Amino acid sequence: MSGFDRIIGTAGLIAAVVVLGGCELGHKDTQQTGFRGAGMAQIVDPDHVAKLSAIPPPPYPLPDDSGPRARETYQNVRVLGNVSTERFNHLMAAMSQWVAPPAQGCNYCHNPNNMASDEKYTKVVARRMLQMTRTINGTWSSHVKATGVTCYTCHRGNAVPTYKWAIAEGVADPDTIVRNKHGQNSPNAAVGYASLPYDPFQTYLNGTAQIRVAASSEYPSPDHVVSVKQAEQTYGLMMHMSTALGVNCTYCHNSQSFRSWSLSRPQRATAYYGIRMVRDANAHYITSLTAVFPAYRKGPHGDPYKINCQTCHQGQSKPLGGYSMLALNPTLKGPPVPTAPPEGGAAGAAVPAVLANPQAMTRRQ
Template identity: 45%
Template sequence: MADEKPEGYWERASREPWNEWFPTKAVVILGVIFALIFVYGPLGGATDTETAQAGYRGTGMATIQNAEVYAAALATVDLYPEDEAPYEVEEGADIAGEYYENVQVLGHVSVDNFNRLMNAITQWVSPEQGCAYCHGEDGNFASDDYYPKVVARRMIQMTQNVNANWGDHVAPAGVNCYTCHRGLNVPEYIWFNEPADEGRELLGWDNNQNHPNSRVQSASLPSNVFEKFLLEDNAITVISQNVREQMYPERGIKSTEWTFGLMVHMSASLGVNCAYCHNTRSMGQWDQGPPARTTAWYGIRMARELNNEYLAPLQPVYPEHRLGVTGDAPKANCSTCHQGLYKPLAGKDMISNWPELAAPAPAAQQQAMAN
């Protein structure tokens, strides 16, 4: 007797009711698994948030923070090295510009306070490499052969400018090198120009959007917002008071998407939501918005000035491995200083013990050093 051929799946399906052969349980289980992946995968699961009322009851004015992210950012404040108070300068004390060679920016500072600041900068920027990171190991501290020293000199001038001229954004805490560097040679949060979107002739122009990008928290927004607003001087306000804005073509949907991209970056950098700076009823109303919006207004312009006047011009100084893919120098954005907190280092006083960084040398002393 020949072996009978086993009944196939489809033969059974055609003969029996579907509920007898259909693998219902397996399909349901797989469906639930895929649903969980699609829902929780992109969102990262539920987050623990903390909400603080920031306006009148019932208006939605509340600051919302991710508790875990905020706690991690807050923990970094305690890593700040202990400050050393300034030394009293006695009459007739030696000054750095006369005692050392090639001291171009801090020549008006006393020798003791100059050395105190140099030791602090080592802790802020190069705690592992020490003085050799900027000056090399040959003992010639006057040499400008090492690019980190040339960059550091310009960064000291930038820090003095921020503390002296951008108090509307940084006062009263001020900034020093640690505000950005946090013990690293290169600040963790910097940015470079995005390369041109080439090779898409048949696909069309996509305005640098709909690509996962950390700049805009992977939203479907243009990612070249830093170039647009923190390097170039473009209008950010796009909210209209009219139904149609034919007289203001810059207030189109593309401009709005750029603006929203910048706002998303600022929100993530400061660890807050929109209501930290804006009124929930009408985000465009300055007189109804929180004071933080004015502080942010100055911050945007400060970042733009720093990028154009101090950071981008250093491009010829850097070696190739420090440049971006387009050959540009590293630049700053909101995350460079804030790093997840609406006040960098939770508003810690960064300048009181460092008057050398609070302002440039007086004009008379600058002239004397130049001579």
């Protein structure tokens, strides 16, 4: 072999290594989830499956819900006043496990010399989050089903959830094209490392913009005008949802027609309500705390950190593998309890009514 051939061979080997470096090599598990030939299959890389979080045991056995009410025992109990004192104490102990730093415990939210005081912003936030959790469990069963959520679903033992978002930081001068990427062309983990708009959350998970971009007709129509930029934002959100749940597109969609509801799997309807649940939580519970959060708990544009699909799911199609913590924490079940808005915040609007016939969106042919 000549020296030139060796150089070409070496260069080819290096090129192959570089190209294959972008592939996920190794065994893949495939599960057919729809009709044969419909392109409905889940492909799972066992080496990249998110590990389930350990479920923390309750602080002590759940007490009976009898005896005096929390409002009769304590002052300034605005959300859980109708719960028994013993069950109220049990939930407070559980919340310390789920959210509070170990070194602080109850003092993370409370002044130990005046437990009724609202002087710490963390207590005001915790109260609002209790309202949000009970609203989700009492109103959004179309998404969380009977499994429900608790503080641990998002926090996992952290004072601030690991997965959160705020409006992405932009360039100093948005009127110039110099260095202005308009939020794209930089592979970003938030959208599955796609070089597409990496901040679809403000548009779709805090705002109410239409996410669907596929038309009902194969021909152009003035009734359905969607820009390429809008389509890219939608794709970015779908990439986020795929990564957050650890699934591919056909977990919800049929590749014959991504638009068709009748060809989709029931999971698509669950995701539909999940998007609206997240919008409600962000707009009516978290954004209402903007004046309460300190600057270091906000994003670069001054908005508080909010939730997306990854906040709860963390790589699993069902948060915590589908394990329900509500049975041991029934205090967090609905119905939602309306209260006065937090100090300095805006009142949360009522939860929007879900569609009257969700079963119509879960049909399969």
